[in-house]
Amino acid sequence: MEPPASSPRYRTFTPVPPAERDHLHRDAVRVLVVGRSAAGEELLLFEDTDPGVPGVSWWMTPGGGVDPGETELEAAVRELAEETGITVTPDQLRGPVARREVVHGYSDQVIIQRESFWLLELDRFEVDVAGHTEEERLTIQQHRWWPLAGLGTTDAWIWPAEATELVRAGRAGGPVLDLGRPEESTVPVEVPTGYDALVLAGGRARRLGGASKPDVEVRGRRLLDHVLGALSGAGTTVVVGPESLVVPDGPRRTQERPPLGGPVAGLVAGLAELARDREPGALTVVLACDAPFVASALPRLLAAVRADPEADGAVLGDPGGRPQWLTGCYRTAALAGALTGDGRDRAVRDVVSGLRLATVPARGLEALDLDTWEDVAAVPE
DSSP states (O other), X not given: OOOOXXXXXXXXXXXXXXXXXXXXXXXXXXXXXXXXXXXXXXEEEEEEEOTTSTTOEEEEOSEEEOOTTOOHHHHHHHHHHHHHOOOOOGGGOEEEEEEEEEEEEOSSEEEEEEEEEEEEEEEOOOOOOTTXXXXXXXXXXXXXXXXXXXXXXXXXXXXXXXHHHHHHXXXXXXXXXXXXXXXXXXXXXXXXXXXXEEEEOOSOOGGGTTOOGGGOEETTEEHHHHHHHHTTTOSOEEEEOOTTSOOOSSSEEEOOSSTTOOHHHHHHHHHHHHTSSSOOOSEEEEEETTOTTOGGGHHHHHHHHHHOXXXXXXXXXXXXXXXXXXXXXXXXXXXXXXXXXXXXXXXXXXXXXXXXXXXXXXXXXXXXXXXXXXXXXXXXX
C-alpha cells in the first residue's frame, strides 16, 4: 500500500501541564483482528507510545477516527486497509460487539472517543504498515500477533483490557456490550489532589561536577520544573534547596539545617515548613528533583496509600523491584514519627525501614533518576 499523500496531525506531542491540556472529542472504531495459524488463534495488536512520557507503551487494536460522512462499518474497513494493509468487505466484520466512551489522557492532549468494537476472524496474514499516517509512524513502535489465550496473563498494558472477553462476545452474538466510560491514560485526566508535597533539591551533585542539579535542563525544562509540574494538585508544596535556587511562584522554599545535611535532613526541614503556619495534610508526597518523568506514577502512588488504611505509605519500585524511597507518598504522621533529630547524614532507608510501605511498580522511565551527565545525555528526546 502506498503511504498517504497527506497526513496532518491532530496532536502536537509537546507536553503541557496536565490542567492546561486541550480536549478533543471524536467518534472512532476499533477492530479485534483474530488470525488463525498453526500456532493457534492470535490477536493483532500495535505497540503505541506517548512521546511526552518516554519509556511508557501500551498495546492496542487497529482502528481510528470516523471521517465525516462515513459509517462506522466503512471506517472500520478503511482503517484496516490503512493500518494493516488488508482489504476486507463489510460483511466480513461482525458487530458492533461493544461500545464505550473512552478517555485518553496524554502528555499533550486529552482525547475523548465514542468507540465501537468490531470482530474480524481470518487466516493470519502479513501486516503492511505502509499506510500509517505521519502521527502513527511517530508513535507506533511495532505490531505483534498475540496468542489469544495468553492475553489474560501478560503484564503488558493492553487497551482495551477486555479484549479477550470482546472476542468471545463477538463470536457469541447477542446484544451490544456497554463498556461504560473507562480511562486509558499515560497522564491521568484528573489532576490528583488531597496531598502536600516535598521536593528535595539540595545536595552537592558531585557526579555532576558540582552543578546545580535542579537547574539541569532536560527536554527544554529544568529538572525542578518537571517535578513541580507533576505536583500541580498539591495543597502546599515545599522545595528544600539552597537560597540561590530560583523557585517559581507558589511553592515555598526552605533549606535543610545544617546545609548539605543529606536527604533525611531535607525531610525534617520540609515537614517543619509544611507545619509552620498550618495543619499539614494527611498525605505528603516526597520527590527528588532528579526524577523528571514521575508525573504519571503519582496517581497510582496516592491510590495505593488510600486503598490500604494500614499502610504508612507507598513508594515507586524501579524495574528491578528496588524501592525508591524518595519517590513516594507517605502518611504525614507516620513519616514525621520516623524522623528524629535533625536527620544529618542519615540514610533514608534506615529511617523508613520500620514503616509499612507498599511498592508500586514503575512504568517506562518513571523511576529514572539523573545522577551524571551521561544520564542526562541518554534521556530520549
